[in-house]
Amino acid sequence: xxxxxxxxxxxxxxxxxxSLQRLSLIGLGTLTVCVxxxxxxxxxxxxxxxxxxxxxxxxxxxxxxxxxxxxEAVILNIRxxxxxxxxxxxxxxxxxxxxxxxxxxxxxxxxGLIGVSAGAALAAVSVIVLGxxxxxxxxxxxxxxxxxxxxxxxxxxxxxxxYRLASADGRTSVTTLLLAGIAINALCGxxxxxxxxxxxxxxxxxxxxxxxxxxGGATWAAVxxxxxLIAIPLLSLPLLARTLNALLLGEAExxxxxxxxQRMQRVIVALTALAxxxxxxxxxxxxxxGLVVPHLLxxxxxxxxxxxxxxxxxxxxxxxxxxDLFARTVVTPAELPIGIVTALLGGPFFxxxxxxxxxxxx
Amino acid sequence: MSESPGRxxxxxxxxxxxxxxxxxxxxxxxxRGARLLHGASLAVRAGExxxxxxxxxxGKSTLLKCLGGELSPSRGSVxxxxxxxxxxxxxxxxxxxxxxxxxxPLSFPFTALEVTLxxxxxxxxxxxxxxxxxxxxxxxxxxxxxxxxxYTTLSGGERQRVHLARVLxxxxxxxxxxxxxxxxLDEPTASLDPAHQHATLTLARQWAxxxxxxxxxxxDLNLAAQYSDRVAVLKAGQILATGTPADVLQPSLIAExxxxxxxxxxxPDLGCPLIVPRATPxxxxxxxxx
Numbered sequence: 001x002x003x004x005x006x007x008x009x010x011x012x013x014x015x016x017x018x019s020l021q022r023l024s025l026i027g028l029g030t031l032t033v034c035v036x037x038x039x040x041x042x043x044x045x046x047x048x049x050x051x052x053x054x055x056x057x058x059x060x061x062x063x064x065x066x067x068x069x070x071x072e073a074v075i076l077n078i079r080x081x082x083x084x085x086x087x088x089x090x091x092x093x094x095x096x097x098x099x100x101x102x103x104x105x106x107x108x109x110x111x112g113l114i115g116v117s118a119g120a121a122l123a124a125v126s127v128i129v130l131g132x133x134x135x136x137x138x139x140x141x142x143x144x145x146x147x148x149x150x151x152x153x154x155x156x157x158x159x160x161x162x163y164r165l166a167s168a169d170g171r172t173s174v175t176t177l178l179l180a181g182i183a184i185n186a187l188c189g190x191x192x193x194x195x196x197x198x199x200x201x202x203x204x205x206x207x208x209x210x211x212x213x214x215x216g217g218a219t220w221a222a223v224x225x226x227x228x229l230i231a232i233p234l235l236s237l238p239l240l241a242r243t244l245n246a247l248l249l250g251e252a253e254x255x256x257x258x259x260x261x262q263r264m265q266r267v268i269v270a271l272t273a274l275a276x277x278x279x280x281x282x283x284x285x286x287x288x289x290g291l292v293v294p295h296l297l298x299x300x301x302x303x304x305x306x307x308x309x310x311x312x313x314x315x316x317x318x319x320x321x322x323x324d325l326f327a328r329t330v331v332t333p334a335e336l337p338i339g340i341v342t343a344l345l346g347g348p349f350f351x352x353x354x355x356x357x358x359x360x361x362x
Numbered sequence: 363m364s365e366s367p368g369r370x371x372x373x374x375x376x377x378x379x380x381x382x383x384x385x386x387x388x389x390x391x392x393x394r395g396a397r398l399l400h401g402a403s404l405a406v407r408a409g410e411x412x413x414x415x416x417x418x419x420x421g422k423s424t425l426l427k428c429l430g431g432e433l434s435p436s437r438g439s440v441x442x443x444x445x446x447x448x449x450x451x452x453x454x455x456x457x458x459x460x461x462x463x464x465x466x467p468l469s470f471p472f473t474a475l476e477v478t479l480x481x482x483x484x485x486x487x488x489x490x491x492x493x494x495x496x497x498x499x500x501x502x503x504x505x506x507x508x509x510x511x512x513y514t515t516l517s518g519g520e521r522q523r524v525h526l527a528r529v530l531x532x533x534x535x536x537x538x539x540x541x542x543x544x545x546x547l548d549e550p551t552a553s554l555d556p557a558h559q560h561a562t563l564t565l566a567r568q569w570a571x572x573x574x575x576x577x578x579x580x581x582d583l584n585l586a587a588q589y590s591d592r593v594a595v596l597k598a599g600q601i602l603a604t605g606t607p608a609d610v611l612q613p614s615l616i617a618e619x620x621x622x623x624x625x626x627x628x629x630p631d632l633g634c635p636l637i638v639p640r641a642t643p644x645x646x647x648x649x650x651x652x
Contacts, residue, residue, distance in 0.1 A: 105467055246483055250467045252432050257532070258456030258484040303470035 021307040028314040035318040082218035087317035094316020096275040097290020102244035111276045112287035115184030120280040122188040123154025152277030213286035213339025229278035233271040241305035288346020381444035390437030400599040406575040408542030413586035416596035430461040456484035459544040460529035475509040481531030503527035518553040547578040563589040587635040
């Protein structure tokens with residue numbers, strides 16, 4: 001009898017929960033659109049949102065009124081590609097963070113903290129510095145994609161390395177995970193430093209932007225190649241939501257639920273490495289987005305990856321746009337590296353998380 | 363006693379028998395130089411409760427992990443309903459066999475209901491139709507009052523029972539043509555109070571009556587005697603004896619397996635063996651010194 005009552009109550013609770021999650025996703029989508037419009041409108045030249053809408057309407061082939069040509073030029077050449085790039089990079093970092101946390105069964109995993117971003121950056125810097133000398137065969141063959149693909153490979157190697165180091169017998173040790181991250185960050189930092197030492201002036205300017213992260217390199221070409229690469233993890237990771245949920249129970253338990261554990265883990269590692277690699281290749285190391293965004297969403301919506309992953313993509317995009325808006329307006333006409341802004345926000349957040357984690361572990 | 367009541371049909375066709383067992387044949391497993399299993403054979407039939415007993419390190423969990431497909435034996439083979447385990451895809455095995463782990467590393471704040479619903483993943487769930495099954499499974503495991511609670515706030519015993527509800531939800535419905543399902547329980551009573559220990563094993567009996575083959579690793583010889591159709595005693599990776607509790611749980615065998623001197627009495631109500639350790643001069647029973 002009581003089970004029937006619970007069935008009704010449980011169904012109602014789940015239904016409420018799911019409609020709350022669906023509403024939140026719609027809300028996050030709206031937020032993303034609003035932030036994107038703001039990001040296009042605000043800058044050294046402030047453009048009325050109405051004109052922004054007109055330009056976008058014009059791009060979509062709608063019959064719209066005339067817009068001052070200098071507005072149109074600013075939007076089409078500078079603000080729109082930068083905003084799209086911010087959305088892509090933020091979404092991919094956040095969804096990669098959420099997936100890594102599911103894979104490691106640990107809410108403290110972040111592509112920056114555990115060394116995935118650093119590995120991707122080291123590979124990308126190698127291509128920048130050695131691309132015209134030692135690695136010409138590579139850059140010649142792959143062209144515009146050589147940088148993101150190298151970053152992907154670097155991210156892949158470091159993710160696999162960290163996973164090997166941190167998990168034994170199907171359990172992941174937080175301590176080993178974070179310590180492995182420190183070691184890999186240090187090693188890749190040393191490698192990047194060495195390459196910086198070898199770089200010429202032109203390369204050095206490019207490299208500075210790597211170390212701190214920036215969306216300043218936003219061109220339509222960059223947006224295009226990044227979109228192609230990021231679309232793969234962005235569209236396929238949400239399809240693995242149930243697998244990630246099952247993996248949270250443990251590797252053996254996921255196996256008993258019929259998941260091909262090792263194969264799925266490899267797929268998730270490859271997809272997150274692609275997401276991080278493509279993001280790092282175009283914008284350098286931007287930390288903490290992958291940590292903060294999934295955590296906020298888990299607090300609000302619970303840990304179910306079926307909502308967490310799309311939610312993370314939306315919130316990650318809008319959060320990174322807000323950070324970028326702050327970075328490029330607070331010291332106009334100069335620009336703060338966006339990595340500094342996300343670190344200023346994310347660092348204290350991470351410390352608070354660590355303290356909470358320690359209390360729970362005791 | 364080894365025959366389960368209410369299901370006489372299957373025993374008449376010997377050919378059917380192989381298709382109605384989960385069987386380990388002559389398993390050998392060596393890990394890091396240690397011989398964990400050495401020629402162990404064990405078969406659980408649909409409709410019976412088989413208790414696996416043995417001292418610490420005897421290989422009970424290892425044997426269960428081989429039956430569950432989690433470990434691949436270096437020698438021998440495991441057959442599920444007549445087919446080698448490797449012939450089943452992970453998804454197909456998951457419809458036929460659920461495994462209750464000793465511990466789960468889950469540390470994310472799913473509600474108990476959401477954890478139970480994960481048992482429906484092999485069925486393509488969890489969808490709206492799975493909530494009813496999850497609710498009934500939670501009721502069976504006596505955790506329905508915890509449905510909305512976050513898993514991370516539950517006690518060890520409560521978590522264990524939520525996972526029990528999850529594995530029940532996994533094999534809840536009959537398969538086509540009543541193909542047998544199996545439930546592997548690794549020390550399900552370890553973190554439970556006595557009342558819940560008995561409730562869990564009563565549940566195992568009920569599921570055996572529904573044509574499920576249940577393998578349960580236990581430390582408590584009396585629970586095994588009371589609730590199982592057959593017991594298997596494992597020592598140093600080998601099966602020492604298999605049979606009904608009354609046949610196997612003799613003082614000589616218990617001394618050989620556990621190095622423990624015992625009296626075997628008859629249970630006052632059930633008549634099954636009741637095992638009581640002997641009082642030895644080295645270890646007087648509490649209170650006797652007074």
